[in-house]
Amino acid sequence: MLLLGILMIFVTAVFLSRFLLSLLVSSNIFKNQFWLFGVKKNKRHDINEGVDVHDLKTSFEKWNFVKLAKPLIGVSILIVVVGLVILYIFKLNLGIDFSSGTRVDFQSKQAITQQKVEQVVKDSGLKADQIQINGKDNKVATVQFKDDLTRAQDNKLSDNIKSKFGDTPQINTVSPIIGQELAKMQCLH
Numbered sequence: 001m002l003l004l005g006i007l008m009i010f011v012t013a014v015f016l017s018r019f020l021l022s023l024l025v026s027s028n029i030f031k032n033q034f035w036l037f038g039v040k041k042n043k044r045h046d047i048n049e050g051v052d053v054h055d056l057k058t059s060f061e062k063w064n065f066v067k068l069a070k071p072l073i074g075v076s077i078l079i080v081v082v083g084l085v086i087l088y089i090f091k092l093n094l095g096i097d098f099s100s101g102t103r104v105d106f107q108s109k110q111a112i113t114q115q116k117v118e119q120v121v122k123d124s125g126l127k128a129d130q131i132q133i134n135g136k137d138n139k140v141a142t143v144q145f146k147d148d149l150t151r152a153q154d155n156k157l158s159d160n161i162k163s164k165f166g167d168t169p170q171i172n173t174v175s176p177i178i179g180q181e182l183a184k185m186q187c188l189h
Contacts (some may be wrong), residue, residue: 106169124157166170
């Protein structure tokens with residue numbers, strides 16, 4: 001159904017645009033408005049002058065695009081090679097969506113500090129790879145772990161967060177297989 005809707009929008013847009021443009025052209029509103037099309041008065045020729053189309057000069061004739069092709073292709077190849085070398089050296093910095101790991105989101109009625117979150121994580125026997133405090137008045141926190149947490153670790157962390165901040169956290173885990181599939185699919189597109 002979505003595909004049919006997109007197709008209908010596309011067809012309608014094309015035919016409606018063509019119809020409106022044909023009305024605009026046949027109305028002769030722009031008949032003597034050559035400046036709107038970037039044509040200067042001294043570059044205009046009357047059809048009775050007998051000037052051939054190939055004799056007309058353009059502002060782009062001063063550039064030899066064929067002569068510039070090889071250097072521009074070389075610069076493009078150099079940029080791609082430098083990008084591949086940098087990618088090989090520094091690797092992809094994949095987020096949890098494309099690698100494996102666990103993400104814990106929770107809120108609090110009071111402002112959350114980095115130190116409080118680090119202490120709760122430490123009390124749970126874990127080490128967070130990334131902690132983000134955000135939201136209005138710093139009342140939302142996101143903790144990311146590169147490793148998958150076990151059920152016991154999930155429960156302990158959840159209990160500690162609930163006792164300290166009064167909110168049951170939302171814990172999402174991405175397995176390594178799903179992360180690899182997502183990364184592979186993104187590289188292919």
